[in-house]
Amino acid sequence: MTDRTSLRFSTERFKAFADAVVAIAMTLLILPLLEAVSDAGTKGLATGEFFAENGGQLFSFALSFLLIANFWMEHHRQYTEVTAIT
Template sequence: MTAQPRTQQFRTERFKAFVDAVVAIAMTLLILPLLESVSDAASGRLTTAEFFSEHSPQLVSFGLSFVLIATFWMGHHSQYRDVELITTPLLWINVAWMATIVWLPVPTAMLGQLDSDALQAVVYIGTLIMTQVTTLAGWMYLRRHPDLTTAPTEVLRAGIVGDLAAIILFAVSLVIAVLTVPNGYFALLLLLLNGPLSRLLNHIAHRRGRGSDAEEPRVG
């Protein structure tokens, strides 16, 4: 019988450099609509105060997305800090993650320049949800393949729980944003509850785990 080939594995150095480059480009793209707006303001002879007043939605959307991408990158850095090898499936999970990051400047520009509507909220917050879903997929893959990382099981479990909490909060924010257009994006402040919700989910998981252990029949 012919032995099955092992899944191809890659070192992490180029992978991490590639991710960092993609994130840096995406964060840079966020500013381009504002640069164009400055040129338009100069052509229209607007004052600085008038520019800030007329383009406040663009400024807010830029700041929001910049912070979110930075937060996603910091989470990604923490997630892959102890990973020593990258398999092909894990690489494609990260390609999907990077696709959501690169796409985010587009709904950000929509948020800053178009009139708010329900579909816009779905596109913007839906992109954030997909970023979190791909992050969760990475944690789950690493949990099933612990040989790829030196991170302890507790760290992998905490990553899964934290992403589940974030996805729940993003989903709730999306519902609120759709129902309260055009001011619903303030619902993203719910993400500040990620820590408490993660602890609650962890507590529930631990209780269920202890309950399962107690129900196992004793042999004797």
């Protein structure tokens, strides 16, 4: 029987999993905005009125998107030199 601690695996699956988690998180961020745009279209709001009414939500989206994107980029930078995991 082999010792499980000596098994080494490629990092590609781990990186792909992290990419998938980030993609899902960013997708979930946009869903409330799509609903707000749909509601604004139903109400007949102009673009300026939409931005005025939903400024806080848009700022929260942008900040969250930037934080998640920063995490994702740092994760890739961190694992560029890693060739195998145990």
